[in-house]
Amino acid sequence: MQKLTEVTEQEWALVKEFNQTITEEFLNQQHLSDKTLTQYRSALRIFFRFVHDQCMNKPIYELKARDALKYQNFLMARGLSSSAVKLKRSVVSSLCGFVELYYGEDYPLFRNIYNKQIPNPPKALKNEKKPLTEEELQLLIKTLEEREEWQMLAYIQFSYSTGARREEVRQLLKEVVDYSKVKGKPYYLTHTIRCKGRSKQGKQRKLVFDDQAMDAIKKWIAVRGEDECPYVFVKKTQEGKVNQVNPTTFNYWCSEIFTAIVGRRVHPHQLRSTRATHLVLSGKNIESAQALLGHESSETTKIYVIKETDDELDDAFS
Incomplete structure (x- = not known):
């Protein structure tokens, strides 16, 4: 397993000039938060370093779905979690959408390289999701x-x-x-x-x-x-x-x-799940937990509520 390192300025300077330019244009969108900008910048630089090294440094509008699959396999081979791979995949896909929208007249044949035919990496949980009792x-x-x-x-x-x-x-x-x-x-x-x-x-x-x-x-x-x-x-x-x-x-x-x-194992986000789970187990409805956590949809809140399955299994066989 080879560790994935951040891209140095020297490496970034070798990337195709168009790819550098389109990256900066994409990142200059005002709706991106500072944290998102940091994540996106890192992800795109890693992607274009890969394009430089393994795709002949092509401009993004010449890349195909096979290049996207190759990149995804490259990430998975280096031991990245499924969530980390999905994040890097989604950032590249967002950039492709940006190119399609704003450069469509210049490159009318370009399509998002991450299409529905490329499966998401299988979900693999490194740690069990279990709130505190x-x-x-x-x-x-x-x-x-x-x-x-x-x-x-x-x-x-x-x-x-x-x-x-x-x-x-x-x-x-x-x-x-x-x-x-x-x-x-x-x-x-x-x-x-x-x-x-x-x-x-x-x-x-x-x-x-x-x-x-x-x-x-x-x-x-x-x-x-x-x-x-x-x-x-x-x-x-x-x-x-x-x-x-x-x-x-x-x-x-x-x-x-x-x-x-x-x-x-205890981690910060576990306290959020613990609170939601305790609320629901105490008899409060899911909407109460939703309001507290600030979710727009109760479906999101349900992800945080983690209950043992014994009671449901008992009901199934009663």
């Missing part, structure tokens, strides 16, 4: 309390209460400790947070959280003391400066600390 969640909370890991505890409580994604949690401002509950409601609302969505603005939402999360945040802020950083979740540099955490900090907490406590 109530017992595992409480063990995690209790252990962090005993260790006085107040920032980690605030992260767990807030992430679970809101069902928020890692990047959304990272944006939380410490001003929320001064917020009051929504009038007549048993919950608090955050300030506006940029959530996952198209465009640079994404989907703007206020996240909902409960007393347990508020208490944990207040405890952490009190222990942390005064500093100029406006964010709840922070790290301190060697020079003593307090900065907003990187998203990878949450990954580290989950993989190195929470996993050891629970006794099996």
Whole structure:
């Protein structure tokens, strides 16, 4: 297995000039978020390096479906997950659509090289999708309390209460400790947070959280003391400066600390699935979980609700 490396500037300079130009035009679309731009730029550079190395550096309008299949096989042979291959495939397909739409008069015979005849890579889950049980969640909370890991505890409580994604949690401002509950409601609302969505603005939402999360945040802020950083979740540099955490900090907490406590793999997105699953198992309808997670469709929410199949099997044989 050969590792797939990022494209260097020297390698990119060897790519066909038209392919460089069309890539930049495509990436300059204003509806792409900063994170999406980073992913797309990397994916397209990797693709055109492949085209340079194995497709005689042809311009994109001369590529055929067989080249797309060859590229997909190239990625799979290097051990990329099915989701990683699908992402790189979809980026190339989007670029092809861009060429068809805006350069159709110049290249009327060009068609998207990823057509329906090229199958998606088979889905292979490296890790079982399994949310935390109530017992595992409480063990995690209790252990962090005993260790006085107040920032980690605030992260767990807030992430679970809101069902928020890692990047959304990272944006939380410490001003929320001064917020009051929504009038007549048993919950608090955050300030506006940029959530996952198209465009640079994404989907703007206020996240909902409960007393347990508020208490944990207040405890952490009190222990942390005064500093100029406006964010709840922070790290301190060697020079003593307090900065907003990187998203990878949450990954580290989950993989190195929470996993050891629970006794099996824990990851940030698992808390989102855990919240959705617990809501539905407690008797709440799927629409309640949908509203909390901010999904446009309940069908998306159903993906996050992972239940054991024993009850369904019992019903089938009763």
